[in-house]
Amino acid sequence: xxxxxxxxxxxxxxxxxxxxxxxxxxxxxxxxxxxxxxxxxxxxxxxxxxxxxxxxxxxxxxxxxxxxxxxxxxxxxxxxxxxxxxxxxxxxxxxxxxxxxxxxxxxxxxxxxxxxxxxxxxxxxxxxxxxxxx
Numbered sequence: 001x002x003x004x005x006x007x008x009x010x011x012x013x014x015x016x017x018x019x020x021x022x023x024x025x026x027x028x029x030x031x032x033x034x035x036x037x038x039x040x041x042x043x044x045x046x047x048x049x050x051x052x053x054x055x056x057x058x059x060x061x062x063x064x065x066x067x068x069x070x071x072x073x074x075x076x077x078x079x080x081x082x083x084x085x086x087x088x089x090x091x092x093x094x095x096x097x098x099x100x101x102x103x104x105x106x107x108x109x110x111x112x113x114x115x116x117x118x119x120x121x122x123x124x125x126x127x128x129x130x131x132x133x134x
Contacts, residue, residue, distance in 0.1 A: 006053055007033050007060055014064050017086075025064055032056065032063035077118045085119035088112065 007029035015022035036056035088101045096104060102112035 003033055003053065003056065004030065006056075010057075010060050011064065014068070018068060020068065025067075028063040028067050029060045032060035035059050035063070081115045081118060084112075085115050088116070 008026050011025035011029040012022055014020065014025050033056055036052070036059035039059075040052055040055050084105055084107070088105055091101050091104055092098065099109075102109045105112065107115070
């Protein structure tokens with residue numbers, strides 16, 4: 001419980017970069033903490049609790065990145081496109097003109113538009129009630 005603020009911080013960073021709801025990513029980060037704590041207690045019984053965050057970080061990041069990779073996009077987007085999209089978004093944040101991003105990435109404007117569209121589609125979570133068609 002004392003490390004939940006760490007998990008929330010990691011989740012907030014991913015939410016800011018991906019546009020996914022922070023609350024959903026916080027739940028995944030908490031699952032990563034739980035998995036890390038179970039393994040940490042059995043593998044490192046005498047170790048100081050101060051080392052736990054360093055041990056838990058890959059678990060927390062892993063839970064979130066696996067979710068984003070497996071379920072983060074409604075359609076299957078190639079990893080290369082996701083990488084280009086992230087680089088393009090970074091260029092935009094750094095002040096590049098939207099019309100110049102494609103050229104800076106070595107893409108045609110049409111391809112950049114395809115990548116942007118594909119990477120902008122998000123999964124919308126439905127409640128069990130909605131999934132049952134009610």
